[in-house]
Structures are given as structure tokens and as C-alpha cells.
Amino acid sequence: MTAESKFRLGVLGSGKGSNFSALVSGCKTGRVAAEPVIVLSDVEESGILQRARGENIPAQFIPPGKFRTKLDDDAEQRYIEALIQARVDLIALAGFMRILKGEFLRRFEGRIVNIHPSLLPSFPGLEAWKQALDYGVKVTGCTVHYVDAGVDAGPIIGQEAVHVGESDTSETLHAKIQAAEQMLYPKCVNAIARGEVTVAGRRVRWCQ
Ligand code: GRF
Numbered sequence: 001m002t003a004e005s006k007f008r009l010g011v012l013g014s015g016k017g018s019n020f021s022a023l024v025s026g027c028k029t030g031r032v033a034a035e036p037v038i039v040l041s042d043v044e045e046s047g048i049l050q051r052a053r054g055e056n057i058p059a060q061f062i063p064p065g066k067f068r069t070k071l072d073d074d075a076e077q078r079y080i081e082a083l084i085q086a087r088v089d090l091i092a093l094a095g096f097m098r099i100l101k102g103e104f105l106r107r108f109e110g111r112i113v114n115i116h117p118s119l120l121p122s123f124p125g126l127e128a129w130k131q132a133l134d135y136g137v138k139v140t141g142c143t144v145h146y147v148d149a150g151v152d153a154g155p156i157i158g159q160e161a162v163h164v165g166e167s168d169t170s171e172t173l174h175a176k177i178q179a180a181e182q183m184l185y186p187k188c189v190n191a192i193a194r195g196e197v198t199v200a201g202r203r204v205r206w207c208q
Contacts, residue, residue, distance in 0.1 A: 006033070006034060006035040007033060007034040007035065007089045007090065007193035008034070008035055008037045008086065008087055008088050008089045008090075009023065009027070009034045009035060009036045009037060009088065009089070009090055009091075009092060009189065009193075010036075010037060010038045010039075010040070010083050010086055010088035010090070010091045010092070011023065011036060011038070011039045011040075011048070011052075011091075011092050011093075011094050012039075012040050012041070012079070012091060012092075012093050012094070012096040013039070013041055013046065013048035013093070013094040013095045013096050014041055014042055014043045014046055014048070014095055014096055014097040014098070015043070015046060015047060015048060015095040015097070016046070016047035016048065016095070017046065017047045017048030017049075017050075017051040017052070017094065017095070018178055018181075018182060019092075019094035019095065019115055019178075019181055019182060019185050020036075020039065020048050020051060020052065020094045021051055021182075022181075022182035022183075022185060022186055023036060023092060023094070023185060023186055023189060024036055024051075024055055024057070025186075026186035026189070026190065031186055031190060032186045032189055032190040032193065033190055033193045033194050034089075034090070034189060034190070034193040036052075036055075036057050037057070037058065037086045037087070037088060038057070038058050038059075038060070038082060038083065038086035038088065039052035039057055039058070039059040039060070040059075040060050040061075040062055040079055040082055040083070041059070041060075041061055041062070041096075042061075042062065042063070042064040042071070042075075042096070042097070042098055043061070044061040046061075048094065048095070049061060058086070060082060062075060062078050062079055062082065063075060064098055069097075069098060069099055070098050070099045070100075070101060071098055071100070071104070073103075076101075076103055076104050077103075079104065080103065080104060080107050080108075083108070084107075088108075088111075089111065089193075090111050090112075090113065090189065090192060090193070091108055091111060091112045091113070092113050092114075092115075092185070092189060093112065093113065093114040093115070093147065094115060094185070095115075096114075099151065100112065100147060101149065105147070105148065105149060110146065110199070112146065112147040113144055113145065113146055113147065113157065113188065113189070113192070114144070114145055114146075114147050114152070114154075115142060115143070115144050115181050115184070115185050116128060116142065116143045116144075116145065116152045117129050117142050117174070117177045117178070117181065118131070118132055118140055118141065118142070118143065118177075119139070119140055119141045119142075119143060119159055119161065120143040120145060120152055120153075120156060120159075121152075121153075122137070122140070123135070123140070124151050124152035124153065125151060125152065127170075128140075129170065129173045129174045129177050130170045130174075132164065132173070133164065133168065133169075133170055133173055137164060138163065138164050139161050139162070139163055139164065140161075140162055140164060140173070140177065141159055141160050141161040141162045141177065141180060142159065142160050142162070142177050142180050142181045142184055143156055143158070143159045144156075144157045144158045144159075144184055144185055144188040145157055146199065146204070155199055155201075155202050155203070155204045156202075156204060157188045157191075157192070157197060157204050158184055158187065158188045158191075159184070160180040160181075160183065160184040161180075162176050162177050162180050191206055196208055
């Protein structure tokens with residue numbers, strides 16, 4: 001990629017946007033060879049939209065429609081159109097709380113990544129740090145993976161381990177995992193943007 005044709009990153013999120021900010025700061029400092037070109041959210045008042053506007057990155061609230069855990073067909077179409085219009089090369093999910101399905105996955109096949117707050121395949125789903133704490137594991141962490149039709153199930157790009165301390169609570173463990181996420185996500189997105197990542201079945205290889 002030349003400076004004029006930067007790798008174009010779209011970000012989807014529903015929450016406070018700390019991973020988004022880590023990606024933006026990576027892009028600004030050159031640690032991530034990409035440019036965030038659009039941020040979409042299903043939550044109008046979300047921190048991620050506010051942060052994006054603060055960075056002058058196009059940011060749009062698109063109502064999710066009538067379902068609680070997924071986008072309805074009209075909403076899905078609006079998300080797809082906004083992302084196509086923004087000419088995204090990669091879509092990074094950063095706390096997007098809706099399951100993506102059929103048409104969306106087909107349109108952006110192999111170009112959607114997610115960050116999950118556990119060492120997958122352990123503890124997929126909601127509040128993974130709490131699941132890990134309740135289970136009693138001594139090590140947990142975070143995972144960046146490609147998105148497929150399963151829940152937190154696509155090929156794993158990178159993982160970072162976090163130790164569970166004796167005195168950790170749900171809050172302290174979550175904070176430690178989030179700090180690890182903010183290191184891992186920019187590293188993975190950079191490798192993809194530089195074309196250093198290849199996928200063969202479930203195996204993702206980093207080559208430089
Ligand atoms: C992160 O912990 C991520 O693992 C999960 O959602 C959270 C989003 O946090 N998928 P933030 O909005 O990036 O602060």
C-alpha cells in the first residue's frame with residue numbers, strides 16, 4: 001500500500017470505544033498501517049461514536065431494528081451500504097454487541113475481525129472475564145479472530161495471556177484484559193494491513 005492508498009479500516013462498536021481509541025492512536029503513530037475511515041454503532045449515545053467524532057472520523061448511528069441480538073434485514077443493508085461506500089478493506093468489531101450473519105458475512109468474507117475478552121475457545125459469549133473468574137482459571141486473556149457464522153468462533157489471529165490474581169475481582173480482571181486488548185488489537189490489525197497474515201483453514205500464519 002502506498003501512502004495515497006492506505007488500508008481502510010471500518011470499526012463497529014456499541015460501547016465505550018477503548019479498543020477503537022487504541023486502533024486510532026496506532027494509526028496516528030504509524031504502528032498500524034491503516035486509516036480509520038468510518039465508525040458505525042447501534043447505540044446512539046455510545047462512547048465510540050463520541051470518540052470518533054472527536055477524532056473527526058465519520059461516525060454514524062444506524063438503528064439495529066427490531067431484534068435484540070442481531071440486525072434486522074433493513075439495518076443490515078444500511079450497515080453494508082455505509083461500509084461499501086466508505087470502501088473499507090477491513091472491518092474491526094470493537095465491542096459490537098450484535099451477531100453478524102448471512103448477507104453481511106458474505107459481502108465482507110475474510111475481512112471482518114473481532115476482539116474477545118478471553119483465550120478462545122474458552123469462554124465465548126458475554127462477560128467472558130466473569131466466566132473465567134467464576135470457573136477459577138489461573139490464566140485468561142484476549143483473542144483477536146476472524147469472524148465467521150459461529151459465535152466467537154473464527155480462525156484465531158492473535159492472543160495475549162493475562163494472569164488471574166488471588167485478589168482479582170470481576171472489575172480488576174476486566175481492566176487487565178482490556179489493557180492487554182489495547183496492545184493486541186493494533187498489532188493484529190497492522191499485520192493484516194501489511195499483508196503479513198495468511199489463513200489456511202483454521203490456521204492463521206504471520207509471515208514477514
Ligand atoms: C472489549 O472488552 C472487547 O473484548 C469486547 O467488548 C469490549 C469493548 O470495549 N468485544 P471497548 O468499547 O473497546 O472499550
